[in-house]
Amino acid sequence: MSSALDHKKVTPPAPGAGRGRGTLASVLRLRELPVLIALAVLVLVTYLINPLFLSPQGVKDLLLNATIIIILAAGQTLLIITRNIDLSVGSMLGLVAFGTGSIFSSMPGIPIVAVFAIGMAFGAVLGAFNGILVTVAKVPALVITLGTLYVFRGLNNAWAGGKQFFAGDRPDAFGALSVDTLLGFPIITLLALAVVTAAAVYMSGTRPGRDLYAIGSDPDAATAFGIKVSKRVFLAFLANGALAGLAGVLYASRFNSVGATTGTGMELTVVAAAVVGGVAIFGGSGSVAGAALGALLLTTITSSLTALRVDKFWQQAIVGVLILTAIIIELVASLRTARKLRISEARNV
Amino acid sequence: MVQFIQPQRCGYLMQQTYSPRSGPSGEGPRPVLSLHHAAKTFGPVVALAEGTIEIQAGEIHALVGENGAGKSTLVKILAGLHHPDSGDFKVSGESVQFRHVGDSKAAGISVIYQEPTLFPDLTVAENIFVGRQPKGRLGLISKAAMVREASMLFERLGVPIDPTRIAEGLSIADQQIIEIAKAISLDAKVLVMDEPTAALSGVEVDRLFAVARSLRDRGTGILFISHRFDEVFGLCDRITVMRDGRYISTHRTIDVAVEQIVREMVGRDIGALFPKVAAEAGDVVLQVEGLSRAGVFRDISFEVRAGEIVALAGLVGAGRTEVARAVFGIDPYDAGEIRFEGRKLKAGDPQAAITAGMGFVPEDRRKQGLVMNLSVARNVTLTLRNKLATAGLINGAAERRAAEEWSKRLQVKTGSQEHAVSTLSGGNQQKVVLAKWLATDPRLLIIDEPTRGIDVGTKSEVHRLISDLAGRGIAILMISSELPEVLGMADRVLVMREGRITAELDRADASPESVMHAATSSAGGTP
Numbered sequence: 001m002s003s004a005l006d007h008k009k010v011t012p013p014a015p016g017a018g019r020g021r022g023t024l025a026s027v028l029r030l031r032e033l034p035v036l037i038a039l040a041v042l043v044l045v046t047y048l049i050n051p052l053f054l055s056p057q058g059v060k061d062l063l064l065n066a067t068i069i070i071i072l073a074a075g076q077t078l079l080i081i082t083r084n085i086d087l088s089v090g091s092m093l094g095l096v097a098f099g100t101g102s103i104f105s106s107m108p109g110i111p112i113v114a115v116f117a118i119g120m121a122f123g124a125v126l127g128a129f130n131g132i133l134v135t136v137a138k139v140p141a142l143v144i145t146l147g148t149l150y151v152f153r154g155l156n157n158a159w160a161g162g163k164q165f166f167a168g169d170r171p172d173a174f175g176a177l178s179v180d181t182l183l184g185f186p187i188i189t190l191l192a193l194a195v196v197t198a199a200a201v202y203m204s205g206t207r208p209g210r211d212l213y214a215i216g217s218d219p220d221a222a223t224a225f226g227i228k229v230s231k232r233v234f235l236a237f238l239a240n241g242a243l244a245g246l247a248g249v250l251y252a253s254r255f256n257s258v259g260a261t262t263g264t265g266m267e268l269t270v271v272a273a274a275v276v277g278g279v280a281i282f283g284g285s286g287s288v289a290g291a292a293l294g295a296l297l298l299t300t301i302t303s304s305l306t307a308l309r310v311d312k313f314w315q316q317a318i319v320g321v322l323i324l325t326a327i328i329i330e331l332v333a334s335l336r337t338a339r340k341l342r343i344s345e346a347r348n349v
Numbered sequence: 350m351v352q353f354i355q356p357q358r359c360g361y362l363m364q365q366t367y368s369p370r371s372g373p374s375g376e377g378p379r380p381v382l383s384l385h386h387a388a389k390t391f392g393p394v395v396a397l398a399e400g401t402i403e404i405q406a407g408e409i410h411a412l413v414g415e416n417g418a419g420k421s422t423l424v425k426i427l428a429g430l431h432h433p434d435s436g437d438f439k440v441s442g443e444s445v446q447f448r449h450v451g452d453s454k455a456a457g458i459s460v461i462y463q464e465p466t467l468f469p470d471l472t473v474a475e476n477i478f479v480g481r482q483p484k485g486r487l488g489l490i491s492k493a494a495m496v497r498e499a500s501m502l503f504e505r506l507g508v509p510i511d512p513t514r515i516a517e518g519l520s521i522a523d524q525q526i527i528e529i530a531k532a533i534s535l536d537a538k539v540l541v542m543d544e545p546t547a548a549l550s551g552v553e554v555d556r557l558f559a560v561a562r563s564l565r566d567r568g569t570g571i572l573f574i575s576h577r578f579d580e581v582f583g584l585c586d587r588i589t590v591m592r593d594g595r596y597i598s599t600h601r602t603i604d605v606a607v608e609q610i611v612r613e614m615v616g617r618d619i620g621a622l623f624p625k626v627a628a629e630a631g632d633v634v635l636q637v638e639g640l641s642r643a644g645v646f647r648d649i650s651f652e653v654r655a656g657e658i659v660a661l662a663g664l665v666g667a668g669r670t671e672v673a674r675a676v677f678g679i680d681p682y683d684a685g686e687i688r689f690e691g692r693k694l695k696a697g698d699p700q701a702a703i704t705a706g707m708g709f710v711p712e713d714r715r716k717q718g719l720v721m722n723l724s725v726a727r728n729v730t731l732t733l734r735n736k737l738a739t740a741g742l743i744n745g746a747a748e749r750r751a752a753e754e755w756s757k758r759l760q761v762k763t764g765s766q767e768h769a770v771s772t773l774s775g776g777n778q779q780k781v782v783l784a785k786w787l788a789t790d791p792r793l794l795i796i797d798e799p800t801r802g803i804d805v806g807t808k809s810e811v812h813r814l815i816s817d818l819a820g821r822g823i824a825i826l827m828i829s830s831e832l833p834e835v836l837g838m839a840d841r842v843l844v845m846r847e848g849r850i851t852a853e854l855d856r857a858d859a860s861p862e863s864v865m866h867a868a869t870s871s872a873g874g875t876p
Binding site for chain 2: 006166201204205206210211213214216218219220221222224225226280283284285
């Protein structure tokens with residue numbers, strides 16, 4: 001096949017799809033575009049009303065708030081694209097965050113890198129547990145991870161009891177990760193960006209990554225095609241767990257206290273971020289970058305509504321409207337495809 | 350009576366490199382694919398008793414046979430989906446044993462189904478290269494190279510499809526072309542097309558055939574499965590006939606006539622199996638006049654009398670079930686009229702049809718006819734809920750009594766009325782469906798494929814039951830794809846082909862040949 005690369009350039013066969021127009025059209029077709037526009041409008045409007053919103057400290061806060069959700073949303077995207085889901089991410093994050101506090105407390109001299117490695121490995125084990133249950137028991141991931149949400153949370157409760165670890169228990173260099181900046185970006189945000197980039201490249205540029213899309217697009221066809229569906233789905237759960245572990249360690253760096261209830265309810269924000277970012281809830285399409293943008297949009301809305309002095313109670317309703325909007329956009333897009341199909345069939349008859 | 354113009358065949362006659370010979374074995378050049386004496390059973394059901402096929406490089410080989418002749422099973426064996434219980438399978442002279450689809454693909458066999466399964470969210474180019482995308486720098490997938498190679502494939506096929514669009518919304522015809530492009534990029538030696546034209550328009554069929562011929566001329570062996578004789582005779586070099594899961598014969602197309610193929614497809618003893626009790630036909634119960642639905646069926650007119658069994662025969666996809674569904678009010682229709690016992694029946698309203706006195710036993714019992722997890726009693730009384738209810742609540746004792754009575758009358762074999770229907774055998778499930786409708790005291794029963802998936806022993810029991818019902822004055826409209834069933838049971842046979850009734854045959858005139866002819870060729874059988 002590689003010899004085919006040297007062949008002469010072939011004109012694009014689609015009628016009326018010139019190169020220049022094609023690029024513009026493909027930008028306009030981007031699933032991430034609506035969320036990008038929404039984010040830009042939101043930031044602009046808030047800035048015009050309250051210019052402090054975009055001060056260096058303001059931007060830093062926006063990014064810091066989004067970082068942990070971005071990492072979790074990237075992991076969740078791997079799963080949603082395969083028609084799976086992991087609702088236990090909040091509980092996994094809680095366990096790892098508490099574990100991080102406990103490690104620093106019992107081994108004060110431990111290198112920070114080692115803590116990251118342990119946290120991600122711990123998360124990977126939890127994720128693998130979900131993955132095994134889903135792929136071996138063949139029970140929908142929604143049900144399995146709803147169960148492990150409570151199991152992991154229960155473990156956390158039993159382990160922590162009423163105990164909490166505070167920032168003072170941890171080395172200063174660890175806390176500095178979420179205070180210090182590089183080129184204006186908090187260190188942990190840069191870490192999150194690196195993770196998102198790696199996940200995005202994996203999803204769009206490697207065969208196993210593309211397999212995940214194929215699995216979500218049509219699981220039966222994927223099996224018939226010879227794609228190792230169980231293996232791929234299991235690995236996606238494992239990777240999601242490792243990312244939740246990373247998020248848990250970062251949580252311990254960013255926030256003052258970690259205890260039995262750390263991360264409670266976070267799974268819904270994460271799934272919402274992915275959906276708002278254009279990841280189709282029924283699998284097969286969407287991107288890690290879109291989910292990251294969705295996470296940024298959701299956390300920015302909260303900050304922006306606060307900056308605009310909108311009542312806190314309205315904020316959740318607005319997030320809800322955003323999710324519904326994302327789903328409606330999805331629906332309209334698929335209806336358009338269906339109509340196109342009818343037209344093309346009518347032409348052929 | 351029937352003439353087929355075969356302008357394309359001279360093409361291969363001039364091309365001497367691959368000259369297909371007649372006969373299933375031996376005398377020609379070494380076949381690229383050969384399967385001998387393959388058998389496949391599923392539990393007690395013999396799907397394939399003796400499957401034999403030989404495909405030469407550079408020929409288009411037709412596989413024909415009635416519904417249930419074993420063609421699909423044979424195709425699935427070639428595709429690696431089914432593992433034959435026995436048989437001798439060779440590709441390019443080497444014995445092979447496929448464990449899964451990947452093995453078949455690796456051996457150079459590509460199978461294109463009637464409705465291809467593409468990944469709807471992936472682009473056309475990706476669908477062609479799933480799992481073997483060309484890689485560029487850093488070992489990452491090169492989208493540009495993928496699109497370029499896909500474009501070249503489409504150019505070679507002479508079909509303009511945009512490789513960058515997603516597969517969702519593509520017509521079936523385009524999806525098939527994409528599957529063919531995939532096969533070419535895999536360097537397939539054998540291309541199997543399972544009824545590829547069933548869902549295509551005329552223009553699309555021509556395009557597909559042009560592609561098939563150009564592949565043949567490059568040395569690909571093509572197995573073409575079709576119900577349409579004009580296509581088989583217009584396109585194919587050789588024809589293999591199957592019947593009842595067995596290999597019957599292989600002919601060169603130029604040596605054989607349609608009549609002979611039809612004879613070989615149906616040739617068997619009929620009649621003794623299903624004794625129809627003679628019954629006087631009474632008044633007209635159902636009268637259908639000029640019924641049409643755009644793209645589905647056209648100008649359908651017939652009537653069914655009390656005590657009469659009318660069979661709707663034809664091939665799968667001819668529109669028989671669609672007509673029945675329209676008559677019963679499940680689907681709408683565009684034009685025409687349905688009269689039941691003289692009164693016009695409201696369109697698109699199954700409840701009105703039931704109230705008028707109609708019953709409908711669908712083809713797929715598991716999905717449409719029964720609630721599999723409910724008990725036998727509940728299923729039998731499903732249609733009776735209103736009659737059995739007092740003040741809106743169903744009376745349990747009355748329900749049990751009604752269920753017991755009907756189960757006894759139809760001899761449903763079940764341990765208890767409370768057992769879930771899913772535990773019964775296919776034949777007994779069918780009896781439960783029949784009981785369900787009989788309990789409503791219908792004057793007309795529409796039965797779609799009454800014995801599909803029912804073992805031979807129970808089959809005749811179901812037949813006797815239907816015949817008995819007709820004897821009691823119920824009008825029966827039966828859809829069946831099994832010729833013996835049609836010929837054995839029906840007082841009158843309506844044959845459909847591509848959405849139209851092409852023949853109406855009395856019991857005396859109905860023969861395997863006459864029915865098959867009306868079902869397959871546009872020229873024959875029209876009264």
